[in-house]
Each structure stands twice: as structure tokens, then as C-alpha cells.
Amino acid sequence: MNIKQAAEASGLPPKTIRYYEQIGLIKPARSANSYRDFSETDVHNLAFIARARALGFSIEDCRALLALYEDKSRASADVKAIAQRHLDEIEAKILQLAEMRDTLSALVLACRGNHRPDCPILASMSGD
Amino acid sequence: MNIKQAAEASGLPPKTIRYYEQIGLIKPARSANSYRDFSETDVHNLAFIARARALGFSIEDCRALLALYEDKSRASADVKAIAQRHLDEIEAKILQLAEMRDTLSALVLACRGNHRPDCPILASMSGD
DNA sequence: CCTTGACCTTCCAGTCATTGGAACCCTTAC
DNA sequence: GTAAGGGTTCCAATGACTGGAAGGTCAAGG
Numbered sequence: 001m002n003i004k005q006a007a008e009a010s011g012l013p014p015k016t017i018r019y020y021e022q023i024g025l026i027k028p029a030r031s032a033n034s035y036r037d038f039s040e041t042d043v044h045n046l047a048f049i050a051r052a053r054a055l056g057f058s059i060e061d062c063r064a065l066l067a068l069y070e071d072k073s074r075a076s077a078d079v080k081a082i083a084q085r086h087l088d089e090i091e092a093k094i095l096q097l098a099e100m101r102d103t104l105s106a107l108v109l110a111c112r113g114n115h116r117p118d119c120p121i122l123a124s125m126s127g128d
Numbered sequence: 129m130n131i132k133q134a135a136e137a138s139g140l141p142p143k144t145i146r147y148y149e150q151i152g153l154i155k156p157a158r159s160a161n162s163y164r165d166f167s168e169t170d171v172h173n174l175a176f177i178a179r180a181r182a183l184g185f186s187i188e189d190c191r192a193l194l195a196l197y198e199d200k201s202r203a204s205a206d207v208k209a210i211a212q213r214h215l216d217e218i219e220a221k222i223l224q225l226a227e228m229r230d231t232l233s234a235l236v237l238a239c240r241g242n243h244r245p246d247c248p249i250l251a252s253m254s255g256d
Numbered sequence: 257c258c259t260t261g262a263c264c265t266t267c268c269a270g271t272c273a274t275t276g277g278a279a280c281c282c283t284t285a286c
Numbered sequence: 287g288t289a290a291g292g293g294t295t296c297c298a299a300t301g302a303c304t305g306g307a308a309g310g311t312c313a314a315g316g
Binding site: 068073076079080081086093104105112122124127 | 199246
């Protein structure tokens, strides 16, 4: 299977697939004409990575998860540890963004947004 | 004022301040010895940028906000538009992260996390 | 047989907002 | 004189792609 088919089947752009090969995430075979030749397993792994990325896992997490996925004697505790750590990071980021949102929405509400220059948003950022 | 004092007064690392000068966000004077010489206004602008960055504004947004801040005939509507757009982006990102969190926390809950290989997390990422 | 268009290849550069390090200069105190 | 603790510049790396250039390959149509 050529890269375009693999891209359509996995939902990843060809550029991204080439990048994943470059960093050693996948190792597709090559045809005689030097084209990449993707097996069903390659496509499956690409879709695996795509789903992990959609959950926000880093590339290095994906590498570790893929290795665990291929290790039939893995311990599910190892997978869970990676997922739990990532979940903690997501929750921390949500808290941080919620704080920004609260501050910012209060400022936006307070700003009249007209032709005049007085603005609580700028006032807040200039230190009141 | 040397860069270290400006860093302490603004809460930004010296490296970051040099970077902000490099991209034209600030334009501190230079002493005879080629050291940067920060005025009170420079430090004030740095603190302004630091607060805007803490609210998640991009550097380009900071540039625009700083320009509006210095323009005494600005319209607060222009400030509000930038802030509202950024607020929308934050809210979109929170929704996206909350979705990741929901999916991921369900998977983490479902995973026993023991020495055995069966794992709903990997199962989900491999396409069930 | 030739051309056209849609593929494919590699490599280089850019994104965003820093951060680290190297190599070197300046100032102050002892 | 020298050591500590500033300062300077420039280059390279981060993460995860993405765009573009220059060129090779392949199937179909004239």
C-alpha cells in the first residue's frame, strides 16, 4: 500500500507519516521503486498512534504505548501509569486554562468595547 | 537599570527579555558599555507583557495590546475584540481537553493496572 | 513514443516562545 | 592580580509537524 492509501486508512497526512518514520515510530517496508510499502500492521499502528495523539499523548508516550501494545507480556499497570500521568497533566492544564478564562471573561465583561479609550482589560494588564 | 534588575522587577528571566528585544517588543536604551539600560517605562512594559502572557495571549497579541496601550486615542472595542477572540480560543481548548479527560479517565478507571497484559486503554487505542 | 498529471522521494526551512550553552567582555571587591 | 558575578552575541535545541523545492516513477491518452 502506498503512502496515500495509508494516510486515508489511518487518518494521518502523508507528511506526518513520513515524519513518524523519520523518528522511528514506524518502519514501513520499501518497494523496488523506493516507495514506502505499508502493511496492514503498519496502518493499524498508524491508527493506534492517531488515536493516542487525539487523546493528547506525546510522541514519546505513543512510542512507549506502542511498545507495550506489541509486548504481549506487558503489565497493564505500566500502561495505566502512563495514562494516569497524562491525565494528571490534562487536568492541571484545564485548571490553568479555567483560571485564565475566569480572569479574562471578567475583564471582557467589564470592558464596554466602544470608541472610547478607557479599558479595564488594559488597566488590568498595566497593573491597575 | 541592568537586565537583572529589570528581570527581577518584571518577573521575566533575562533570556526572555533579550528575546523580547530581539523580536522588537521592547527597545531598551544602551549604556556606553553596550549593556541594556532599562527605564521605568521599559520595566512597566515588560510587566505588562508578563501579565498578558500569563493570561495566555500570544506574543503577537501582546504586541497589538501594547500598541493599543500606548495609543491614547485607542478604542476599547479594539482591545475587547482581541480579548474576546482569545477567550473563545481558551474556551475551545478547555472543551477539547475536557473531552480528552473524560475519555481518558474512563479508560484509566476501567484498567485494573496489575501484572496482567489485558488493558482497556490499549484496546481502545488499537480500535477495540 | 511522448506527454500529462498524479503520485512518490529527499532535504531544507519555518512555526512558537523560549531556553541552554559557548565564547567572550566589563566591573567591582579583595 | 584575580576571582566572582554581572553583561554581550550567536548558535542550536525543544515538539510535532507543515510547506515547499527539486526531482524520480507510473498509468493513461493521443
